[in-house]
Amino acid sequence: MTNLALDLREAAQMYPDRPAIRLDDEIFSYARLDELTARAAGWLRERGLRPGDPVGIMLPNVPHFPVLYYGVLRAGGTVVPMNPLLKAREVVHYLGDSGARLVFAWESAAGEAAAGAATAGAEAVTISGPTLNEIASWPRLDEVVRRADEDTAVILYTSGTTGTPKGAELTHANMHRNASVTAATLLDLGPDDVVMGCLPLFHSFGQTCGLNAAVLSGACLTLIPRFNPLAALRVIERDRVTVFEGVPTMYVGMLAEGGEVADTSSLRLCVSGGAALPVEVLHGFEKTFGSVILEGYGLSETSPVATFNRRDQRKPGSIGLPIEGVELKLVSVEDDGTAAPASAGGDDVGEIAIRGHNVMKGYWNRPDATSAAIRGGWFHTGDLARVDADGFYYIVDRKKDMIIRGGYNVYPREIEEVLYEHPAVLEAAVIGVPHPTHGEEVGAAVTLRPGAVATPDELRAFVKERVAAYKYPRHVWLIDGLPKGPTGKVLKREITVPAEVTRTEP
Numbered sequence: 488m489t490n491l492a493l494d495l496r497e498a499a500q501m502y503p504d505r506p507a508i509r510l511d512d513e514i515f516s517y518a519r520l521d522e523l524t525a526r527a528a529g530w531l532r533e534r535g536l537r538p539g540d541p542v543g544i545m546l547p548n549v550p551h552f553p554v555l556y557y558g559v560l561r562a563g564g565t566v567v568p569m570n571p572l573l574k575a576r577e578v579v580h581y582l583g584d585s586g587a588r589l590v591f592a593w594e595s596a597a598g599e600a601a602a603g604a605a606t607a608g609a610e611a612v613t614i615s616g617p618t619l620n621e622i623a624s625w626p627r628l629d630e631v632v633r634r635a636d637e638d639t640a641v642i643l644y645t646s647g648t649t650g651t652p653k654g655a656e657l658t659h660a661n662m663h664r665n666a667s668v669t670a671a672t673l674l675d676l677g678p679d680d681v682v683m684g685c686l687p688l689f690h691s692f693g694q695t696c697g698l699n700a701a702v703l704s705g706a707c708l709t710l711i712p713r714f715n716p717l718a719a720l721r722v723i724e725r726d727r728v729t730v731f732e733g734v735p736t737m738y739v740g741m742l743a744e745g746g747e748v749a750d751t752s753s754l755r756l757c758v759s760g761g762a763a764l765p766v767e768v769l770h771g772f773e774k775t776f777g778s779v780i781l782e783g784y785g786l787s788e789t790s791p792v793a794t795f796n797r798r799d800q801r802k803p804g805s806i807g808l809p810i811e812g813v814e815l816k817l818v819s820v821e822d823d824g825t826a827a828p829a830s831a832g833g834d835d836v837g838e839i840a841i842r843g844h845n846v847m848k849g850y851w852n853r854p855d856a857t858s859a860a861i862r863g864g865w866f867h868t869g870d871l872a873r874v875d876a877d878g879f880y881y882i883v884d885r886k887k888d889m890i891i892r893g894g895y896n897v898y899p900r901e902i903e904e905v906l907y908e909h910p911a912v913l914e915a916a917v918i919g920v921p922h923p924t925h926g927e928e929v930g931a932a933v934t935l936r937p938g939a940v941a942t943p944d945e946l947r948a949f950v951k952e953r954v955a956a957y958k959y960p961r962h963v964w965l966i967d968g969l970p971k972g973p974t975g976k977v978l979k980r981e982i983t984v985p986a987e988v989t990r991t992e993p
Contacts, residue, residue, distance in 0.1 A: 643691055736762075836873050906949075964985050
């Protein structure tokens with residue numbers, strides 16, 4: 488029997504006076520965080536929450552999130568994390584699909600939450616800064632409700648890039664074990680560490696590698712409600728952050744600010760995940776800020792960490808090796824589940840399949856989707872990769888992002904890596920553009936560095952010199968910024984190709 492909330496209670500017993508959560512000048516000790524959590528759990532119990540009942544949490548990165556997150560878990564409930572930027576119709580889906588009858592919503596999201604909750608037959612409770620003072624007077628639940636390892640702790644909705652978001656059921660065992668391996672084996676966290684919490688806590692990366700890993704270790708999580716590269720660098724200096732966790736666009740932004748704006752000497756480790764980190768960005772960041780970046784890989788359905796580079800086993804450009812207790816293999820891209828022809832050390836590409844303690848129980852109320860994704864005990868990710876002779880995996884691309892040009896496979900990440908080598912390029916995204924005879928043509932949306940100058944023709948020629956003739960982007964256009972999701976991941980589905988770009992064939 489277990490409960491993810493036990494991690495917080497044990498940390499409060501071991502490190503009662505040490506800082507657990509910080510937001511600017513407000514610091515919450517482990518004892519205070521545990522006390523507020525117990526009172527949130529007591530309030531939920533008085534309102535009739537039963538073990539397993541889902542509760543929505545629609546908050547940004549503020550101290551109220553961990554208070555209510557662990558409060559729901561402590562009372563035996565299931566957390567349904569929700570982006571505070573969701574609109575009413577999306578709130579209806581999250582609450583209606585999960586069955587949550589209650590959602591805690593940040594004041595800025597209160598209107599959309601209330602409208603969506605009303606349609607879903609649920610209640611929305613508005614949370615604001617002063618709410619913590621109210622929670623302190625709520626009735627206290629001393630116990631931590633016992634839950635089974637296989638009971639669902641979190642229903643985490645996937646991004647919905649292929650349709651209606653599905654709820655991944657992550658168990659107490661999934662979440663605890665993944666955070667434990669991350670904290671102890673991968674990050675070597677301890678009570679003296681300060682972890683930068685700018686990854687959204689409503690996302691699995693922020694929950695497992697930020698919040699839960701820090702709590703397991705007695706470390707301090709310093710929060711940034713909305714990421715800004717300059718603000719992040721200054722918080723690193725102010726709070727003497729030792730571990731920074733981010734997605735590639737965050738590293739791009741901080742690198743653009745430069746190394747002179749803040750003292751980042753406290754950093755001992757940086758972690759990148761959520762999308763492929765361009766090697767040029769990795770090397771540039773490490774040179775500028777003097778801190779190693781270890782890249783990992785995972786998905787919401789894998790709690791999320793599945794692979795990771797280690798300090799003593801590291802290959803820039805790779806997603807590393809499988810973590811303790813987790814297996815990976817490559818399977819045929821044709822979806823039949825057979826082993827791919829990929830040979831270790833070769834260039835053969837297959838779809839990543841994952842098996843281990845981190846794999847979700849299934850998709851909430853979606854047995855067909857669950858059986859399609861988990862076959863023979865292996866979760867099929869939809870991500871394409873190759874593996875080298877040392878067992879390091881290299882993401883090639885999302886299966887759905889692969890471009891087929893005239894019968895040839897083109898992997899966008901390979902072309903993006905080349906574009907990042909151009910000194911004028913800040914960000915790049917390569918997508919398929921419909922073509923009457925080739926099926927798809929290669930297109931590239933590019934954002935330039937501030938003050939830099941480069942023409943689409945120049946960028947096209949730059950790539951053409953470095954890749955096979957069928958791979959280089961015939962269509963290149965410049966934009967002010969790439970569309971991004973809540974974690975900073977580039978949303979390729981929202982990139983529009985200007986009409987004038989496709990009117991003429993380069």
